[in-house]
Amino acid sequence: MTDDDLLHPDYLPLVLLVDDEVRSQDAMRRTLDEDFRILCASSADEARALLERHEAAVILCDQRMPGLTGVAFLREVRERWPETVRIVISGYTDSEDIIAGINEAGIYQYILKPWVPDHLLQTVRQAVEARTLQRGVHRLELDLRAGTTALRARRGDRLAQARAAFGFDRIERAPGSPLDGVCEMAARVARYDLSVLVLGESGTGKELLGRAIHYGSPRAEGPFVLENCAAIPDTLLESELFGHKRGAFTGAFEDHIGLFQRAHGGTVFLDEIGETSPAFQVKLLRVLQEGELRPVGSPRPIPVDVRVIAATHRNLEDEVRAGRFREDLYYRLTGITLNMPPLRERVGDIPPLARRLLREVGAELGRPGVVWADDAMGVLMGYPWPGNIRELRNEIARAIALSDGERIEARAFSTRVLHGQAGRHAAAQGQDGVATLPQTGTLQERLDAIEAVVLREVMLRQRWNKTRAAAELGLSRVGLRAKLQRFGLEDPK
Template sequence: MSSRLPTVLVVDDEVRSQEALRRTLDEDFEVFTASSAAEAVAVLEREWIQIALCDQRMPGTSGVQLLREVRERWPDVVRIIISGYTDSEDIIAGINDGGIYQYLMKPWQPDQLLLTLRSAAEMHRLQSENQRLSLELKVSGPVLTQRVSGKRATLRRRFAPDALLRAPDSPMNALCDLVARIADFDIPVLLTGESGTGKELLARALHYGSARAEHGFVVENCGAVPDTLLESELFGARRGAYTGATEDREGLFRQADGGTILLDEIGETSAAFQVKLLRVLQEGEVRPVGASRPVSVDARVVAATNRDLEAEVRAGRFREDLYYRLAAITIAVPPLRDRPMDIPLIARHHLDLIGESLGRAYRPFDEEILSCLIAYRWPGNVRELRNEIMRMAALADGDRLSVAHLSPRVLRAADDHQEAELSLLAGLDGDLKTRLEALEARIVNETMLRHRWNKTHAASELGLSRVGLRNKLVRYGLERRK
């Protein structure tokens, strides 16, 4: 396959739904479409497809029926069903005998859809890697054992707290120090913050910085799975537990035995499920659906949410006892707009990754581009920044990126920022010298606040000596303000 993007086949008999899904996925995936099961099979026969995203209700062959055939003929394809109906026994059965990886409810949310398909693409990659390693193990034996150990060591280095991208004065430094300090303790951790801020990266740092790093790290997006399916997904199910359960299902908690499980979007779960999860945390055991007795598990639980769980507890939507079980330590991950000093590093990192995948080297960002990136608020956080860099790389002429390649919303934010600065200067009282001194005092004060009053770092950013900075602090009365 010539494309370096993961491939997804969208199967839906409604053209509008096809187009909506294509628009959402186009930047991150190579998208193929089909309007029926027959068209889908034809695409699968001629293209290398990694993910099949199929609507349940279609004329003739249903989505689950199609995915059963896909499982038989193309077992490596990761299968996802999408439907507006939650009570379909056909869907529940398909989770088992159809080998369906994930179930999405209509109306789907773009962020949730992208997160699910990125996870599916990663799962496909890991499956392929495992198959390759298994084959090599039969051939090479001890040699491969050394390779696997080396791969684990690489993961520990890649996801170590010290390896997370941030500037020397970033507020992320304190978070990474905390993660490194608590990684070896089997203490529940709750990660809070907006979507796309890097909560999963911190969870991986917790895992790979601990003694559990030799075992599995498993992720489940609790908000993407209905309650009827989430229990069997996490706790497992016995053969015959419900219609279509033709084989035992291990469950993610048992897959994470000895390792770590990340329960993402934990705030989206129902009260009924919260009771069952609380028992797992209290007893250290899970009861698979249809099983007569529980099974012991030893998995460290890390939870993540973009909700204010304390407010949810006060509103009665989240169990207080479960909250305290999950939040022995709470780590609030700041949004990207609150750490602008990290933006150049993260942007360059993603540009390097894009260049590596394309076999080309891009020149560094110029100051004009960086100023625009820093001025923008990034409501989508790191995920949105990555997509912006991908857009710029796609539009670039050769190896040089230009400010003209930025999206209109980022350019508008830069213009608004400049106008705000000019309005601030024009609104100050006094002659030009007085206004410039007032502006200088604001800049010095803001820089000191960002650097938590570290004079060495602030002086370096402002191009001053420590003595020069101290003189300005005294001159503008800022030492007393501290």
């Protein structure tokens, strides 16, 4: 595997979990398996065998195992597989042993039990990021030895690959989508070093937009780092973003470089900025105003050069009026404000999104050849998707898992989706109560969406009496039954 593979949009880094307790393995797998490929081992011997055959980006190892301790095994890993990032998990009673072996084993970080899923996921993400950056440094050193011409060529190739993988074209949408205007404005402001605030519901793709802005900017050759401000306790967020010095607080056993320093010359993406406390907002405002930060416990400030892209599902103007968000920080973040529309407001984007997600999820689940049946798309377009793209992806994964053939039919969808089209009807109504035609998609896709809404409305009004509904619609019972089956409409009772 090469570093260029890391830029491939379908690449998932490999994480090796080493723990003799199956329940602990399962808990970590559930936390990490959406973002990473996972392998599990119950002992150091099993882990060695796996490392001989697979290149792991990160290894998470329990401290207490039969035979070797976690630190002792990670010491061996450092010698034989030095590029694998090493993380040890332990209870409080093991902390002295781990501290004594941190330098010798080259442990990136240790996590105390009981661990928090969001913190574990974020730690592994940062470990992969650190590994990628380190490997990039090694390659740059080789390039420098080869000469500046080779350096520019290699750097240009990597940048072109990154822009192809994470550019605005990678934000899936149909022609004429409401996202076109958002992406056009984002592409314009990407060229200028302005702060950007991205608003939108959870799961609408705010992070994808932020990444596209970074790779469309003059900072594209610099790092892109992200942090979910809601996933880390407020007491740890300052240390995570700005760093800390050894001994600054209990548990600070060594200097920690914060994300702002790692992103020097690049972009920091702060997700869910609206969840931060007023105390933290003061410290963030100072960094943005002065262009320098002070790690926790450090007597001297450090200059940093970063662009900040913030995102939130909250209405920050309301939060400012309510006194929960600082007005001066709000205006500092809103150089440009972009709004990501929810999926229910861009129904025409569902077909291309669903086709792409079917390919991606099908490949991840070992079913690369699956396709949509004729009745599936109408059902997908008839559901309001309150969880947006994230919910759509999960529903597609469920449908693939429950389908045996190559065609994914509507009956494989959850009851929530099959019976949730009344929500789409409400979302599609204008002020006069009349359903409106979707503004994007092919003619057949638009007609299917409207037909599904009309059928659902009549069936609800007729209390799912097929005889009366068929008479109202001018259909035979057989014809009505065929249409209900095509769109996956069933009596919720």
